[in-house]
Amino acid sequence: xxxxLKNMRIVEASxxxxxPYAGLVMGQMGADVIRIDPVGGGLxxxxxxxxxxxxxLYWASLNKxxxxxxxxxRDAEGREIAQALMTQPGAxxxxxxxxxxxxxWLDFQSLKKRRDDxxxxxxxxxxDGSVALDYTVNAAAGFPSVTGPDHYDRPxxxxxxxxxVVAAMSAVQGILVSELHRRETGAGQFVQIALSDTAxxxxxxxxxxxxxxxxxxxxxxxxxxxxxxxxxxFETADGRRVMVTAFTQRHWQALVDATGMAGKMxxxxxxxxxxxxxxxxxxxARETITAVLRPWFxxxxxxxxxxxxxxxxxxxxxxxxxxQAVTEDPRVSAANPIFEEIEQPGIGRFLAAGCMLDFSxxxxxxxxPAPILGQHTDEILADLLGLSSGRIGALHDSGIxxxxxx
Amino acid sequence: xxxxLKNMRIVEASxxxxxPYAGLVMGQMGADVIRIDPVGGGLxxxxxxxxxxxxxLYWASLNKxxxxxxxxxRDAEGREIAQALMTQPGAxxxxxxxxxxxxxWLDFQSLKKRRDDxxxxxxxxxxDGSVALDYTVNAAAGFPSVTGPDHYDRPxxxxxxxxxVVAAMSAVQGILVSELHRRETGAGQFVQIALSDTAxxxxxxxxxxxxxxxxxxxxxxxxxxxxxxxxxxFETADGRRVMVTAFTQRHWQALVDATGMAGKMxxxxxxxxxxxxxxxxxxxARETITAVLRPWFxxxxxxxxxxxxxxxxxxxxxxxxxxQAVTEDPRVSAANPIFEEIEQPGIGRFLAAGCMLDFSxxxxxxxxPAPILGQHTDEILADLLGLSSGRIGALHDSGIxxxxxx
Numbered sequence: 001x002x003x004x005l006k007n008m009r010i011v012e013a014s015x016x017x018x019x020p021y022a023g024l025v026m027g028q029m030g031a032d033v034i035r036i037d038p039v040g041g042g043l044x045x046x047x048x049x050x051x052x053x054x055x056x057l058y059w060a061s062l063n064k065x066x067x068x069x070x071x072x073x074r075d076a077e078g079r080e081i082a083q084a085l086m087t088q089p090g091a092x093x094x095x096x097x098x099x100x101x102x103x104x105w106l107d108f109q110s111l112k113k114r115r116d117d118x119x120x121x122x123x124x125x126x127x128d129g130s131v132a133l134d135y136t137v138n139a140a141a142g143f144p145s146v147t148g149p150d151h152y153d154r155p156x157x158x159x160x161x162x163x164x165v166v167a168a169m170s171a172v173q174g175i176l177v178s179e180l181h182r183r184e185t186g187a188g189q190f191v192q193i194a195l196s197d198t199a200x201x202x203x204x205x206x207x208x209x210x211x212x213x214x215x216x217x218x219x220x221x222x223x224x225x226x227x228x229x230x231x232x233x234f235e236t237a238d239g240r241r242v243m244v245t246a247f248t249q250r251h252w253q254a255l256v257d258a259t260g261m262a263g264k265m266x267x268x269x270x271x272x273x274x275x276x277x278x279x280x281x282x283x284x285a286r287e288t289i290t291a292v293l294r295p296w297f298x299x300x301x302x303x304x305x306x307x308x309x310x311x312x313x314x315x316x317x318x319x320x321x322x323x324q325a326v327t328e329d330p331r332v333s334a335a336n337p338i339f340e341e342i343e344q345p346g347i348g349r350f351l352a353a354g355c356m357l358d359f360s361x362x363x364x365x366x367x368x369p370a371p372i373l374g375q376h377t378d379e380i381l382a383d384l385l386g387l388s389s390g391r392i393g394a395l396h397d398s399g400i401x402x403x404x405x406x
Numbered sequence: 407x408x409x410x411l412k413n414m415r416i417v418e419a420s421x422x423x424x425x426p427y428a429g430l431v432m433g434q435m436g437a438d439v440i441r442i443d444p445v446g447g448g449l450x451x452x453x454x455x456x457x458x459x460x461x462x463l464y465w466a467s468l469n470k471x472x473x474x475x476x477x478x479x480r481d482a483e484g485r486e487i488a489q490a491l492m493t494q495p496g497a498x499x500x501x502x503x504x505x506x507x508x509x510x511w512l513d514f515q516s517l518k519k520r521r522d523d524x525x526x527x528x529x530x531x532x533x534d535g536s537v538a539l540d541y542t543v544n545a546a547a548g549f550p551s552v553t554g555p556d557h558y559d560r561p562x563x564x565x566x567x568x569x570x571v572v573a574a575m576s577a578v579q580g581i582l583v584s585e586l587h588r589r590e591t592g593a594g595q596f597v598q599i600a601l602s603d604t605a606x607x608x609x610x611x612x613x614x615x616x617x618x619x620x621x622x623x624x625x626x627x628x629x630x631x632x633x634x635x636x637x638x639x640f641e642t643a644d645g646r647r648v649m650v651t652a653f654t655q656r657h658w659q660a661l662v663d664a665t666g667m668a669g670k671m672x673x674x675x676x677x678x679x680x681x682x683x684x685x686x687x688x689x690x691a692r693e694t695i696t697a698v699l700r701p702w703f704x705x706x707x708x709x710x711x712x713x714x715x716x717x718x719x720x721x722x723x724x725x726x727x728x729x730q731a732v733t734e735d736p737r738v739s740a741a742n743p744i745f746e747e748i749e750q751p752g753i754g755r756f757l758a759a760g761c762m763l764d765f766s767x768x769x770x771x772x773x774x775p776a777p778i779l780g781q782h783t784d785e786i787l788a789d790l791l792g793l794s795s796g797r798i799g800a801l802h803d804s805g806i807x808x809x810x811x812x
Contacts (some may be wrong), residue, residue, distance in 0.1 A: 002588050004802055016653075017612070024611060029583055043654055048634025048686065049617040049625070057616040064611075067508075092736030125721075127742065131657070135637050136723030139649035140735060143566050144630075148554050155639060155647055155725045157630045160549050162568050165608060169575030174763045175433055176582035181410050181767070182587070190766035200731070200738050202571060204745070204759035205430055206423070207467040208728050209738065211455040213756040214463060218729040219455070224550075224563045227455025231541050233561060240682050241543035248449055249536070267507045280454060315531075319561045321551045322614050323624040325606070329546060332606050332615065336533065339610070352618040353610035356581045356603050360596035361587070 001065055002355060002362040005030040007092040008179065011085050012036065012066070015150060017134070017161055018123045018195065019099035020062040020170035026175065027065040028355040028367075028379040034380060035066045036082055038073070039402040041373050051347055052119065060344050063370040064352060069381075070374030070402040078400045079105040084385055094188070095175060099123035108190045117188035119178040121171050127194040134161040141199040142208065142218070150223045166198045203394040232284035232290050233319070234297035236305055241316035242297065245307075249277050249278075254314040259296045268292060326351070340367040372404040408761060408768040409525055411436040413498040414585065417491050418442065418472070420513060421449040423540070423567055424529045424601065425505035426468040427574035432503075432581065433471040434761040434773075440786060441472045442488055444479070445808040447779050457753055466750050469776040470758060475787075476780030476808040484806045485511040490791055493521035500594070501581060505529035515594045523594035525584040527577050533600040537717070540567040540601065547605040548614065548624070555628045572604045592648065636688035638696045640703035642711055647725040650715075654684050660720040665702045674698060732757070746773040779811040 008031040020035070023275040027369030037045065047058045072078040082105055086096045094115045098106055098226045102122045103122040113254075138144060138158060148156035174191040182188060204211050215266060224233045224243070230252065231245040246252035256262050265276055268288050274281035281402050282289065297305060303316060309316045325332050334341055334351065354367040381387040383403065395401040414437040418429040426441070433439040443451065451465045475491075478484040485575045488511055500521045504512055508528045518524050529540030544550060544564060547689065554562035580597035588594060609615050618624060628647070630639045636658070637651040652658040662668050671682055674694050680687035688695065703711060708724060715722045731738050740747055748758045760773040787793040789809065801807045 006584050015712070021611060025579065029579075046685075048689070049613050049621065050634075050686075051620055056613075057620060058613040061611055063527040126737065130646070130716075131719060131721045132723060133651055133653065133721055135632055135651055136649050136721060139639070139647075139723045139725045140731060140737075142726055142728035142731050144725055146565050148562050148789075149558065149560070152555065154416065154553050154555070155630070155649075156562060157639070157649070158549070158564055158566070158568075159552050159633075160564070160568060160608070162564075164564060165568075165570060166575065169572065169579070172579050173435075173575070173582065174430065174765075175581065176586065177410050177763075178765070178767075180582065183586075184413075187767050189768075192764040193762060196737055197742070197744050197759075198522050199740070200735075201744055201759035201762045203728070203731065203738070204568070204757065205427060205467055205470075206461075207455050207464040208566070209732055209758070210463040210753070210756045212729050212732040214457055214754055215455065215676075218727050225559070226541055227565075233545070233563070241545075243542050243561075243563070245539055245541055247539065275484070279452075280456075313537060315537045315539055315542060317538060317545045319550055320477075320548055321546040321624045322548035322609070323618045325546060325548050326615055326618040329606075331532065331546075331602055332609070336601050336603070338607055346614075347616070348620055350616040351610065353603075353607035354614070356576050356599060356607045357583075358598040359580075359584070360585075361593050362595075366680075370796060373442055374459070383797055391646075 001028045001030055001365045001368060002359060003226065003365065004362050008032070008095065009034065009093045010095045010097050010175065012099055013082070013096065013098040015099065017062065018167040019039035019097050019171065019329055021165060022121070022171035022230060023066060024064060025099055025168065025172045033066040034376070035063060035068050036085070037068060037373055039070045039399065045373065047048055053390060055346055057347065060347055060370040062354070065127060065368035066371060067376035067380060068371035068373055069377045071103050072400050075400050077395070081381070081401070083111060083114060085380070087111055087118060088384060089115065090364040094118050095177065095179070096120040101129070102145055102307050111198060112188065114311065117186060119175065119182060119189050119191070121174045121191045121193070122195045123167055123195065125194065130194050134164045137163050137196045137199045141203060146219060146221045146378060148221060150221060152221065163195050163199045166202065167193055167195050170198055179342070225286055225338055228283050229279045230289060231284055232286065236297055236302045237299055238301040240302040242302070242305060243319060244314070244316040246282060246315065247279060251315040252276065252282065254312040255309070258308045258312040258314050261292060262298070264292050265289070333354055337364060342367055344369045344371045345372050373403045374402045377401050377403050407434045407436055407771045407774060408765060409436040409771065410765060410768050412416065414438070414501065415440065416500045416581065417502050418500045419502065419504040419506050421505065423468065423570035424573040425503055425577065425805050427571060428501055428527070428577035429472060430468055430470060431574065439472040440491060440782070441469060441474050442477055442491070443474060443779055445476045445805065451779065459572045461752050463753065466753055466776040467758070471484045471774035472777060473782035473786060474777035474779055475783045477783070479511050480808050481806050483801070487518060487787070487791065487807070489520060491786070493524060494790060495521065500524050501585070502526040503577060503581065507535070518594065522594060523588055525581065525588060525595050525597070527580045527597045527599070529573055529577055529601065531600065532602050538602050543569050543602045543605045546602065547609060547726045548633060552625060552627045554627060554629070556627060557626065569601050573599055573601050576604055614766045629671060631692055634689050635685045636692055638692065640700060641706055642708045644702055644707045646708040648708070648711060648722055650720070650722040652688060653685060653720065657721040658688065659684065660718040661715070664714045664718040664720050665699060667698060667702070670698050671695070717776070743770060747775055750775045750776045775812055780808045781810045783807050783809050
């Protein structure tokens with residue numbers, strides 16, 4: 001983590017992906033992120049993937065670098081501690097990040113009474129507060145209907161929880177914009193983000209809504225082609241597959257040069273009466289271009305394909321399984337400055353990413369592992385709330401807080 | 407657009423998705439975003455989807471609310487104007503957002519000589535500067551190998567350009583964090599983001615890398631199931647499909663209650679010796695649970711399914727095509743405050759989204775259409791650079807700048 005946000009403190013009351021991911025991003029840019037979990041762990045504490053002995057790699061991966069307090073907010077005293085943390089005085093504090101319902105201990109108006117310039121970010125499923133998750137939002141957004149093999153007649157879900165991550169990134173923007181504004185004006189902010197809105201806004205921003213309303217049509221399912229341009233997957237002689245694109249004239253030329261197909265592509269252009277220097281014409285000619293290129297790929301190994309395409313600067317990439325990405329791709333290794341091997345207590349060593357961005361004015365720092373649940377309970381109660389060791393002991397005794405349990 | 411960032415000005419030199427999407431997000435929170443394009447338009451000016459007369463709905467959707475200057479940067483005078491805009495003095499100015507190569511007119515060190523506290527965000531394909539696009543990065547990241555129908559043996563690409571959007575959201579974070587830091591310290595920043603790093607960091611943050619390294623395995627392709635929990639699509643009596651999830655005990659109970667399957671699910675639990683209140687046990691029992699539920703869905707219309715599942719608060723959603731989302735879903739309509747119908751010059755009226763976030767302390771404002779290419783050339787040259795009308799006329803005459811051309 002770098003230290004650009006070292007003057008900010010975020011209290012995170014969360015579960016699953018969107019809010020934890022946002023807290024992770026903030027923490028990796030230097031913010032002190034305090035995650036509040038129920039004693040014994042919340043809804044996501046045992047989520048898959050898990051190790052053979054049931055420890056969640058998901059939880060450990062999403063909570064890197066945070067501090068953890070285990071707190072029973074069903075108890076009035078527990079709620080009081082949570083609210084005191086969220087509304088603690090001081091510049092850069094008073095920021096609450098949550099994807100739990102904004103009521104009870106997370107009611108904005110009650111919290112605002114304790115700190116008038118509170119910034120609270122709340123992520124919901126739908127805008128009206130009704131439930132929605134990434135997978136139900138994605139179904140509604142239209143993408144599953146155009147994903148998957150040509151002529152397949154059922155929806156194909158994505159596996160990567162896109163909308164959770166987009167909502168997370170939006171939440172980070174909400175925090176940063178609100179903090180800039182608070183520094184200018186002194187005013188706090190209640191910021192709401194609906195998971196479904198992130199999907200529907202993206203439909204607008206990428207032109208899908210205009211396409212339906214202006215052109216009156218929905219685009220069809222077209223396998224691994226890319227709509228309106230040239231993109232295609234090919235199999236190599238050694239049974240690997242590659243994705244090849246030619247969106248720009250330069251990339252088209254690089255592909256034609258690498259494969260030695262200049263003459264054949266002239267024939268394709270003449271045959272179909274198209275100008276293959278135009279993106280839309282490459283799209284129109286995609287099946288024929290693919291038919292011409294296929295033998296070139298199927299006759300060569302991945303390493304031979306790689307040499308030829310890289311030599312001309314073609315825009316392509318190999319398909320990799322997760323295991324291949326982790327074991328074969330140098331971009332997913334400690335040779336890439338974003339990665340570092342960490343020692344995760346109770347789990348062991350694995351490669352973990354820090355901040356996605358490089359800032360010239362801030363050293364990357366180290367990637368920190370996730371806390372053990374409750375690891376920082378006592379230090380947070382003592383240092384931030386000034387509780388005595390006797391008081392902290394009593395809170396443990398009554399089960400209102402818990403320390404590290406594993 | 408709200409006005410939270412009204413004191414910021416971003417100069418955008420961009421093409422395709424990642425940088426334009428970042429500029430759009432900044433603009434919709436009030437920043438003055440000036441997009442520089444070549445005279446006649448850049449690489450993405452005619453990208454699909456297009457209207458019947460060739461106007462790009464993609465370009466119009468990604469550039470909402472920006473100002474446009476058309477400028478020939480192959481000419482020294484054009485480059486001088488571009489650099490003067492990027493390094494213009496004043497608090498909140500001096501921010502450059504680009505996904506073009508950071509050399510020549512976009513060389514950070516040359517620009518920094520003109521404004522020492524410049525903030526420059528540069529998005530590249532790979533960290534080493536080599537080319538990569540969303541589709542090639544996604545192939546390498548592993549998701550296509552686990553997306554699509556069970557037993558399908560080829561990779562399935564996503565259609566939504568996930569990594570472009572994640573890179574865009576990261577770029578926005580880069581701008582905001584750098585600006586916070588500049589206000590604190592006076593220092594500028596060169597911020598680099600590699601598209602491929604956004605994918606590989608996400609693999610880390612969601613636990614995929616740890617899963618390979620700690621457990622030694624890659625998860626298999628499993629259709630529309632959700633790994634480690636219960637999620638399944640069903641067909642309804644009227645030929646629609648729905649996605650149903652039960653990640654939490656509450657959602658499982660809601661699904662069981664809505665479908666009246668409490669007794670059958672007890673039988674399933676006994677049959678398989680599992681505890682269906684546990685997420686991992688619902689995953690283990692997924693085929694059987696699905697077999698029990700399938701007749702319930704296939705015997706009811708979508709509207710009947712909707713009534714029953716909504717009544718108990720189950721977590722589900724209908725699959726919709728893009729056209730169905732736009733024409734049938736009230737969340738994609740002017741009834742949703744994020745949406746507004748705009749009049750896009752040269753194209754017509756369509757529904758467009760503003761800022762994804764609601765800020766309690768800032769009115770949403772209106773959603774603004776995209777500029778016509780070169781629409782603001784003259785006002786930018788006059789107001790920001792103080793050029794005389796004679797000088798501006800000469801720049802037009804020599805083809806170094808252009809005004810609105812349509």
